[in-house]
Amino acid sequence: MQLFDRPNPYLAMFSVALKNSMAYRADFLMTLASRFVQAGLMVFIWTAIYHFTNTNSILGITLSTIYVYFFLVYAFRSVINMEVPSVVQQDILEGSIAATYTRPIRYPLQVFVNASAGDFISILVAMLPLLVIAFVLYGAPLSVPTIMLMLAELAIGYALVSLIGFMIGMLAVKITYVYGIIEATWSVMLLLGGGILPLSFFPSAVFNILMLTPFPIMLYMPAMTFLGTASVGEIMGSIAVSLAWLAVFFLASLVAWSRVRKSITSAGG
Numbered sequence: 001m002q003l004f005d006r007p008n009p010y011l012a013m014f015s016v017a018l019k020n021s022m023a024y025r026a027d028f029l030m031t032l033a034s035r036f037v038q039a040g041l042m043v044f045i046w047t048a049i050y051h052f053t054n055t056n057s058i059l060g061i062t063l064s065t066i067y068v069y070f071f072l073v074y075a076f077r078s079v080i081n082m083e084v085p086s087v088v089q090q091d092i093l094e095g096s097i098a099a100t101y102t103r104p105i106r107y108p109l110q111v112f113v114n115a116s117a118g119d120f121i122s123i124l125v126a127m128l129p130l131l132v133i134a135f136v137l138y139g140a141p142l143s144v145p146t147i148m149l150m151l152a153e154l155a156i157g158y159a160l161v162s163l164i165g166f167m168i169g170m171l172a173v174k175i176t177y178v179y180g181i182i183e184a185t186w187s188v189m190l191l192l193g194g195g196i197l198p199l200s201f202f203p204s205a206v207f208n209i210l211m212l213t214p215f216p217i218m219l220y221m222p223a224m225t226f227l228g229t230a231s232v233g234e235i236m237g238s239i240a241v242s243l244a245w246l247a248v249f250f251l252a253s254l255v256a257w258s259r260v261r262k263s264i265t266s267a268g269g
Contacts, residue, residue: 088169
């Protein structure tokens, strides 16, 4: 019975991180509100593009589909983000990373738990409302297999972004401030992941190359799965490629952590 009475360190840390995420409610809510504003701006821009080109469809994608697509993308962006490297950088700047060795949970897991707390709130406050808007605009029923595939893609995309972010965060151990690298990496992910325009708008040769990278499953493929424009073969192929990349980044993150953990210094301790 004593085993079950022990507090779970992961749950305890998640609870603390959740409270910290909500400590500055105004700032947090403004950040989430920006998701809705950004989605609206993308809809406005693409409405103008369709209007001034005097067309109802671009490469088979109608304007109404574009509306749904970008509400989906910004829903997914609520959790597919670069929170992990920001957590590591903050620990380095505050000089608190050394204290993590005294806790009954390894530092990489501490980072992921802390980052996931904010993402959990984002799911409730931003992602679900944006998904509801996308569903209303879509106006068609979603099958259970479609929903399950979309959730699987999002889970893989979230894991990929977290591992990439962790490796960027490890750079902060050496160079302290990695905000510029975070922003540059996130910009690349947005473009190559379908956050600026659907990847199908790229030339076919470029599109085929992009589908071999880890980026499409972060935003583009879940949106296409929702819209029903991706075949089962395309979805499964994308998942297979992404799982391979996930294994690569997992091993790379282990190597990165093993190399920096013995020489950790921080800008304050």
